[in-house]
Amino acid sequence: xxxxxxxETVHAARIPVSDEAAAHQLMSxxxxxxxxxxxxxxxxxxxxxxxxxxxxxxxxxxxxxxxxVAVVAGDGAAKSLTFSTVQTRDWVKTSLDALTPVxxxxxxxxxxxxxxxxxxxxxxxxxxxxxAFGSGHHATTRGCLLALDALAKRGxxxxxxxxxxxxxxxxxxxxxxxxxxxxxSDIDPIAIEVARANARQNSVAPLVRFVxxxxxxxxxxxxxxxxxxxxxxxxxxxxxxxxxxxxxxxxPNARVILSGLLAPQxxxxxxxxxxxxxxxxxxxxxxxxxxxVMTRRASRVRRASHAGAVVAPxxxxx
Numbered sequence: 001x002x003x004x005x006x007x008e009t010v011h012a013a014r015i016p017v018s019d020e021a022a023a024h025q026l027m028s029x030x031x032x033x034x035x036x037x038x039x040x041x042x043x044x045x046x047x048x049x050x051x052x053x054x055x056x057x058x059x060x061x062x063x064x065x066x067x068x069v070a071v072v073a074g075d076g077a078a079k080s081l082t083f084s085t086v087q088t089r090d091w092v093k094t095s096l097d098a099l100t101p102v103x104x105x106x107x108x109x110x111x112x113x114x115x116x117x118x119x120x121x122x123x124x125x126x127x128x129x130x131x132a133f134g135s136g137h138h139a140t141t142r143g144c145l146l147a148l149d150a151l152a153k154r155g156x157x158x159x160x161x162x163x164x165x166x167x168x169x170x171x172x173x174x175x176x177x178x179x180x181x182x183x184x185s186d187i188d189p190i191a192i193e194v195a196r197a198n199a200r201q202n203s204v205a206p207l208v209r210f211v212x213x214x215x216x217x218x219x220x221x222x223x224x225x226x227x228x229x230x231x232x233x234x235x236x237x238x239x240x241x242x243x244x245x246x247x248x249x250x251x252p253n254a255r256v257i258l259s260g261l262l263a264p265q266x267x268x269x270x271x272x273x274x275x276x277x278x279x280x281x282x283x284x285x286x287x288x289x290x291x292x293v294m295t296r297r298a299s300r301v302r303r304a305s306h307a308g309a310v311v312a313p314x315x316x317x318x
Contacts, residue, residue: 105149143291152177168195226251247276252298
């Protein structure tokens, strides 16, 4: 995993907004849309108004960014967007220092610099922010962690899959909660390397097998199906495309945690998975982002045919 201090020319953008809620919503959308070399922050001004600040290693596409801001925050915010180049500095360290640990049920996601301050009874996950593929500070990740924590209190999940693992935070959380083997896939080979390093940092490398794969059709994913739990914190379009192939990888009564959804998009995801026979169990909305927990209900015939069957948990050596 990159350890990271970038001391290069840094490009900056600043968007004034009306209030804190607007700042956090805009920051969330930008964080989901732009690449990993972008740090975002919501800043309160002395007069009580708010702004979103961005720091980028590469020059931004100014027109595209204005268009994105206009969609989320309106034309006024887009017109107020300003760009600049700032002096070289350790901008990743600066962004890390401003971040506090994220608590979600028993889970707490933190950077290395907060390690000594954590309570002993928490399930700690160390992920460095601002480096690549998600730090755990986004509302979608918190929603997934809250859903995982609630499910972990109910008992075992022998076979677990994390689709679009990114930093590996959800795979690491599942491995720590259940002490079971987890398959974690991602379309990006660099994300896989980052997530693998994070698993080592969190002492769960023997429990997490990483697969470079698109969706759930790759051999490395199919080989360990059916799954009792699948997490997918991505975006609406890929979630909809995954509905039918994911259904084929689910065990009876499996749970599916879906996120990466703006609240108005949740019903579209629900419709796609209901069409595959899944039912909604829980909906969590944080900062206008929604996480869905869905269940594949087993038919009576299927339950009878599996009566007395024992499903072995995933296990392997790294």
